[in-house]
Amino acid sequence: MHHFFISTEYIANGRVEIVGQLVHQFKNVLRFRVGDTVIVFDNTGMEYVVKLNSFLDNKIIGIVLDSYKNKNEPVFNxxxxxxxxxxxxxxxxxxxxxxxxxxxxxxxxxxxxxxxxxxxxxxxxxxxxxxxxxxxxxxxxxxxxxxxxxxxxxxxxxxxxxxxxxxxxxxxxxxxxxxxxxxxxxxxxxxxxxxxxxxxxxxxxxxxxxxxxxxxxxxxxxxxxxxxxxxxxxxxxxxxxxxxxxx
Missing domain, CATH: 3.40.1280.10 (SPOUT methyltransferase, trefoil knot domain)
Incomplete structure (x- = not known):
């Protein structure tokens, strides 16, 4: 499943806003449609399974289906x-x-x-x-x-x-x-x-x-x-x- 970084300010109350360059990538490069599912992470160690719910001119709205801690980070810094x-x-x-x-x-x-x-x-x-x-x-x-x-x-x-x-x-x-x-x-x-x-x-x-x-x-x-x-x-x-x- 595709994996994308979304700043924490765009993830709240079970809802995700996808803005900026990702809108073009989602619409015109990857050709996602309503109902498609992606994984986003917010640089806190958490990631979210998101169902794309609506496509607007300058943003895409997604609904969080699940969230969990990412397990791919090394133990060592x-x-x-x-x-x-x-x-x-x-x-x-x-x-x-x-x-x-x-x-x-x-x-x-x-x-x-x-x-x-x-x-x-x-x-x-x-x-x-x-x-x-x-x-x-x-x-x-x-x-x-x-x-x-x-x-x-x-x-x-x-x-x-x-x-x-x-x-x-x-x-x-x-x-x-x-x-x-x-x-x-x-x-x-x-x-x-x-x-x-x-x-x-x-x-x-x-x-x-x-x-x-x-x-x-x-x-x-x-x-x-x-x-x-x-x-x-x-x-x-x-x-x-x-x-x-x-x-």
Whole structure:
């Protein structure tokens, strides 16, 4: 069944209003009709089975048939601190890491962020990037939208890491499983720093380690920045969800 994000303000008293771009999508792309059923979620973790009841010029009215808590969210909160890379590659990271279950993205400006021109040029992309996050959340049938933080520089990012932070590094011989054994329980949030096309500088790695961030190895092969982010998200979440923890 199709899955769509609807803001909480449009869900009340057993009734749902579908407005904006979704009206065009429902009418002209998906060709829904009165009586068709969809699932909507409101970014609170709840989702609703909705029967489409009436089609007006600028909105569609639906009736809530059932509601329940979404069960597709990971137990762990993982944030990806992605150094700015080519915007099309950055968008691939947003899309795929959202599908995998990331809880937030923090765009960071590191020494080798060659695609960074100005803060304004990055912020201009935020409407598009948030649409990508919404569409990927809908596609993967999650119940919560990942947050997209304002961009910050590398040192600022290191100052607000959560309980357990990792930085992708080629200078790490420790197995991923061994690294993640240090995560005590599922209440811990995990942050993952991913470098730009040419990686983090030695000075950045040293600064991160001094701030309590641990090195993370993704193997001996050189990965593209977007591949590293997607791989790290998948590997770390898989290992955490399959280790023996006190839930």
């Amino acid at each position: 993982i944030r990806i601190f992605q150094s700015l890379i080519r915007f099309d590659k950055f968008e691939l990271v947003l899309q795929k890491c959202t599908e995998l279950g990331v809880s937030a993205f923090v765009p960071i400006i590191s020494e080798k962020s060659t695609m960074y021109r100005s803060l304004n040029s990055v912020k201009k992309k935020y409407d598009r990037w948030n649409r990508i996050i919404i569409e990927s959340t809908e596609q993967s049938q999650r119940g919560l939208l990942p947050s997209l933080y304002d961009p910050c520089n590398f040192k600022e990012a290191c100052s607000f890491v959560n309980d357990f932070a990792l930085i992708g590094s080629l200078n790490c011989n420790e197995n991923v499983k061994d690294t993640l054994e240090l995560v005590p329980n599922s209440n811990v949030s995990v942050d993952i720093f991913i470098g730009p096309e040419y990686g983090f500088t030695v000075e950045e790695e040293i600064f991160a380690i001094k701030n309590g961030i641990r090195k993370l190895s993704l193997g001996p092969r050189i990965l593209r920045a977007e591949t590293a982010a997607i791989s790290a998200m998948a590997i770390v979440l898989y290992e955490l969800e399959n280790k023996d923890l006190d839930y």
